[in-house]
Amino acid sequence: MSRRKRWVFGTLFGVILIAASLVGIEILSSFYVPAWPARAMNPREPASVRHLATPFKNQPWLADPDNSWGMRDSERTIEKPPGAWRAIFVGDSFVDSRFTPLSLPAAVQQRTEPSHKIEAVNFGVAATDPRSYYYRIRDVAVELQPDAVLLFIYAGNDFMAPNSGYSILPNWVDESPGGALLGLIMPRTNWLVVNRLDLAAFFQSRIKAPPRDDEMLYAAIISPPEERQKRIISYVKTYVYPDLPEEKIAEILSRGDNRFFNIALPQKEGEQEYLLDWMFGTLMSWEARDFDVARSREDAKRKADNKSVEATFSWIEATDRVLRKRGVPLSVFLVPMGSVDPEYVEFWKPWPRAYSWNYVCDEWHAQLAAALDKAGIRHVDLRPTLDGIPGTYRKMDGHWTQKGEALVADRIKAELEALRGGRPIAKAP
Template sequence: MAAGTARRRWFWAVYAVLLAGLTLACMEAAASFLVPSWPARDIRPIAVTSTPTITYNDWALRDRPRTFPWPPGVRFRSVLVGDSFLEGAFVRAPLSAFVEQRWTDAGHTGMEAINFGVSATGPPQYYYRIRDVALRLEPDVILLAVYAGNDFLAEPYGRWIPPAIAELPLPSLLGAVAPRSTWFVVNRLGLSEFGGANKPIEGEFEQLNAWLELPPAERLDRLAGHMHRHYFPKLPEATIREILSRGGERFWAAFDKRRKDPEFLAGWLLSGMIDWETGTWTMPRDAAEADRLDGRRMVDETLSWLVAAHRLAAANGVRLIVALIPVGTVDPDYVDFWRPWPKYFSTSLSADARHRALAAALGRSSVPFIDLRDVLAGRRGTYRIADGHWTERGTEIVADRVARELLKLAPN
């Protein structure tokens, strides 16, 4: 009796394993018709489509077509890894294109700056994007761009336990055996950082930007009502109106689409302003308070990922340099604009404090880095007001610096 029971248990256990394996195999086969091919699925957790102004290659990167083998005539290859600052969705070309143009203008031929900038990603994705894709390009140099505004982490490298599922290229249990199915599930359920970045309100972006064209009083009524209904139902609408009206017409003028660098109104911006301006937690009022309150928070954890990426690159015979991207506090126009909302602006003060602390920590490490604050500090018109990305002017200034730094590492 006991032997028969044990055999049945073994039978059902083996059967369950075989059934699970067959199910996964079928899922992978079906998903292969629905998801991007490699390496696109390991680079970006959403599908992208080129537009008349923004072109993506077959790797889902905003770049010209690239190949893993070095093209004939190429003598230097660099890969620029980062987030939306490198993707450059708000400027006419990504940073990598501006860098290559500077080399060409200076007579330096056969040099590549490959764009691995993907919006809504951070140091863990940077690390695994380098490990699983960028290193296969056999580059001479990897430039890893870290943005002070949202790239700081609470979890250090080496302590992260792979979950059941995660956006690629992050490791996960499902991703180890079924990468196509993993991409499909993450994409459909919005499990990526990009998928969770905005509240899913259908047509919100288009509606908000259409309301900008209304007369001031009607515009404020519509926006305040929308934020009350969808984001802050327990907050008096009068409070929301007061917060949104503080900057007067100067605030709304920033979204004039006739500007060289047109701005766009998003729900996350308005909700962030209202959330912070009504917040009761401790917030820094100046740089000194930011240093005291936030200067060391998450710095060591973030540094651990940069050190790990540097070691990974070195182990593969590739040089890696970190580029620190400051927040908009370096742009006097950005600072002046946000003065009516001191609590919301405190997020930039905190990020700037962590930026300076990370720069100091990198200076004590073996990881080579450049601090882009050096070329952006005090330069007006370098940051977009609403989303805090570089303007065309800011991108051009950074491209000058990055082109010079990478050129130092190129063969003579």
């Protein structure tokens, strides 16, 4: 055999071997990866049972299992039920809403007349952003014959980095398989790589806490006041900010008559607040460091780089294009920060540096609303619905309370009725 023939044969054999190996890896991955559409939407495995740590047992809905799609929802079918009007809710933890008895879609559906046959489908995945929303809609939602898609943008953490605007170029690996080169070729393998290597934003946001740290924090919370402070300060020193002096940690956490220590005390009535590990990192990263922050909403204009708004808007605009091609209406809901709730504002007064993030996000919120107006993209600003009403936001994690969710659900119901009737956007009451 000539050298040329050997080279051609070797090349072909190598290509076949690589292709066979890739196919084999994808087949093997299928034994460890959730079925579609779960693997296209959520980097975490669906939980059929959730086990609650001691501090969460007084709110049993926190243990709601996922459906087979990895969502906090009842089981759904790919084919739309006969006669149903299907609305798909896309967003992050504000849609999933684990801290309330009902997810946001379930709260809305509860308010609709059974005769209307509205099917409110939950596509809310915590710790995701507009890029993930785009692929969740493009690759999954449009395949479910939706009559409308509702997209929720939270001002607190949904604004993209200035250099992260819409692009047709995929990443090598991504928590959204449709946005990854590996995901386009080997979607199951992409999910497995993201899940096992903790590459999704949800995994990366967690601190390296000890096992059963929720119970450790709960034990500290329910201990006597003098011991409570020592145990919490020790936790922060050990697991969050080991390089920060204990005196500085104590000074920051004890402000406002020790409200940060006491907010999560067990409640007999009302909604339970929780002291979770990530909250320390958020607070300390602002209050223990010296960098320029916005001192008011007006001052935030110099800090709120509009390139973040432009990047975020580009993904919303791309989502709108996808749905327009399918003839599916899109309604974007702008979710404000807790700064609309007077009780939330009062609670955070002792920590002005941490609270300053609200000013920046409020400015971004206003800029995005203006951009949507200019582009003619249908949207609902939830600020008028919530502004000035106390008790609508949880103080620690910043999500809606049951009261806040109820007000929002009523507003969404009005918008769904307008969408179903083909009417212009319904004005806020």
